[in-house]
Amino acid sequence: xxxxxxxxxxxxxxxxxxxxxxxxxxxxxxxxxxxxxxxxxxxxxxxxxxxxxxxxxxxxxxxxxxxxxxxxxxxxxxxxxxxxxxxxxxxxxxxxxxxxxxxxxxxxxxxxxxxxxxxxxxxxxxxxxxxxxxxxxxxxxxxxxxxxxxxxxxxxxxxxxxxxxxxxxxxxxxxxxxxxxxxxxxxxxxxxxxxxxxxxxxxxxxxxxxxxxxxxxxxxxxxxxxxxxxxxxxxxxxxx
Numbered sequence: 305x306x307x308x309x310x311x312x313x314x315x316x317x318x319x320x321x322x323x324x325x326x327x328x329x330x331x332x333x334x335x336x337x338x339x340x341x342x343x344x345x346x347x348x349x350x351x352x353x354x355x356x357x358x359x360x361x362x363x364x365x366x367x368x369x370x371x372x373x374x375x376x377x378x379x380x381x382x383x384x385x386x387x388x389x390x391x392x393x394x395x396x397x398x399x400x401x402x403x404x405x406x407x408x409x410x411x412x413x414x415x416x417x418x419x420x421x422x423x424x425x426x427x428x429x430x431x432x433x434x435x436x437x438x439x440x441x442x443x444x445x446x447x448x449x450x451x452x453x454x455x456x457x458x459x460x461x462x463x464x465x466x467x468x469x470x471x472x473x474x475x476x477x478x479x480x481x482x483x484x485x486x487x488x489x490x491x492x493x494x495x496x497x498x499x500x501x502x503x504x505x506x507x508x509x510x511x512x513x514x515x516x517x518x519x520x521x522x523x524x525x526x527x528x529x530x531x532x533x534x535x536x537x538x539x540x541x542x543x544x
Contacts, residue, residue, distance in 0.1 A: 344515070349453055399432075518534075
């Protein structure tokens with residue numbers, strides 16, 4: 305085994321595998337739910353995304369059972385929708401350990417904030433709440449708490465309402481630095497493929513005729529993406 309070849313113990317390997325299951329079975333499914341919800345609850349967005357997906361996948365199979373590699377059907381809008389859904393519905397926190405005394409200084413030029421310094425003593429733990437950062441209007445602009453499907457599109461990526469750029473480290477759903485999630489591309493790609501299939505081939509409508517769902521509470525320490533506050537009964541019908 306590759307892990308054993310790098311000197312990992314059986315206990316370490318088991319812990320790593322459990323972490324992988326958490327990511328695949330909880331957070332990816334919840335992220336896919338929110339992306340599907342935002343797409344199908346907006347007729348205009350669904351129509352626009354469907355047009356892009358169908359044009360990109362015309363004559364191609366999105367999922368193939370023979371193991372052959374499919375053509376790239378990723379669209380800028382789809383990638384933006386998935387990333388924005390994760391940004392808006394991610395909880396959790398980034399945790400760091402101070403290995404030496406470190407002083408942090410505020411860099412805000414706004415007159416509303418005074419210059420402040422914070423001393424992190426060696427041995428301290430620093431907890432950075434992801435939800436707080438993702439809802440910050442100073443980082444994301446006035447629409448920080450709203451779903452913007454175009455926020456991460458190529459032509460608008462990183463641009464706020466005032467024309468300034470969003471910090472490259474503002475999106476923290478997968479962590480950052482040396483400890484950033486190594487499976488993030490696999491997770492994002494898997495969610496995008498699922499949505500491509502649904503948008504191209506299936507209609508999804510709520511039984512109640514209204515998309516009503518709120519944010520629930522993460523009741524598991526492994527849940528980074530916040531679950532909905534309840535189930536939504538839907539009708540799923542083929543478009544073909």
